[in-house]
Amino acid sequence: MSMSELAKNRTGKKISRKELILDAAEELFSIHGYDGVTLRQVSKKAGVKLALIDYHFGRKRDLFESVFLRRAKILNDARLKALEECERAAGPEGPSVESIIEAFLRPLEFVQESEDPGWKHYCALVAYINNSSVWGNVMIGKHFNPLVLRFIEALKKAMPGVREEEIFWGYHFLSGALTLTFAQTGRIDELSGGLCKSSDFQAIYNRMIPFFSAGFKDIEKDNADKTLSGA
């Protein structure tokens, strides 16, 4: 790697031009979506020549995928680790619903704490992809579903007797709430007249964990009711 490929970001760390392109693309794609961004905009924002994007990533589609993949593994490894730890910490009867949801969400807090603003852009990009019927099933399905199924398994153990599909629906609701949070539209800020700050992920997770735990427990109660009445 030659010196000319390196630049300094604001924390003083040297980063390659390839990374600069990824950073610029990440931010732009997260705001305007795939079709709303041109490679020229990316090259301008990254401060590199247009042709360098072609050199490093080839087609636009591949650049988009590279942006998505760069942080996917880091994110999911952190969540998997959190789940495994909460399983270890729990007794033989396994972790509670609440602690499983906590393991799913808490690792995301570093996004806000990180000095790298790219993580916030990345979350917005995940929101864009997750809501897209074009990209969602391909990219999220391929790279996030294995981890999600791991969490679903844990929830099933924590709620024995509950029908599988009910747990999947609960996850769907959780995923939707998280996605809208990631999207960072600022709508809740305005709607609430400034009472809620959509940028304060920690405040959100603090509320999401009990809120969704209550939802899941309601499923469990309902299912138990049905089992009883069916007996």
Add this chain to the structure above:
Amino acid sequence: MSMSELAKNRTGKKISRKELILDAAEELFSIHGYDGVTLRQVSKKAGVKLALIDYHFGRKRDLFESVFLRRAKILNDARLKALEECERAAGPEGPSVESIIEAFLRPLEFVQESEDPGWKHYCALVAYINNSSVWGNVMIGKHFNPLVLRFIEALKKAMPGVREEEIFWGYHFLSGALTLTFAQTGRIDELSGGLCKSSDFQAIYNRMIPFFSAGFKDIEKDNADKTLSGA
């Protein structure tokens, strides 16, 4: 209106070319987003000449807004009516949290029952807009927030003593889950191995209402706890 402006849809009803353009644009925008659709694609799908779009709607942006506005009022009027009815039906102490959420969601069921497939496309479009940091605050804020604040008010009455911001957060979660449902990505279908059908809105609302009611009630309980411990 001349005969030449009319065509027949599959239910045999005559619809104007202007409506055909709106229908085509609605479907395409809902799948590919604003930037992912060209006016030429719209004209082709609608079966009209390109210049006709310019004649009826002017700029692309204005077409997009026309598509969004066409059904917004119908949708929100139905929900407002449902809320008012549930308030009338309740005693002087006002409606329950559960019945308020029901009034928010149930009117959406006609979307699935309607013969007009455009309603499903419209919902996906709302999902796209609600998750977009570019369009969300402008269009959803302007045309949906007044209704939403009406529901928030009802929830506040149903949960006296709960801090306003907690209710806003609860709404944020509800909105996210609903948005992901609207988006119709089919991801939950695949994730669940076919157990869940994302097209079955009725099944979803049946589960959302108790799930989110439980979440809100948990907020209420928490708040009461804090009040007690603070006393």
Add this chain to the structure above:
DNA sequence: GTCTATACCGTGATAGAC
């Protein structure tokens, strides 16, 4: 008032020369 044919001109992704 409704619709069509056609042209404009900037911009886009991409390929190939250097």
Add this chain to the structure above:
DNA sequence: GTCTATCACGGTATAGAC
């Protein structure tokens, strides 16, 4: 790694036909 050419496509404008 970089520069430049290519060539299709995009939104929009306009003149005129029914």
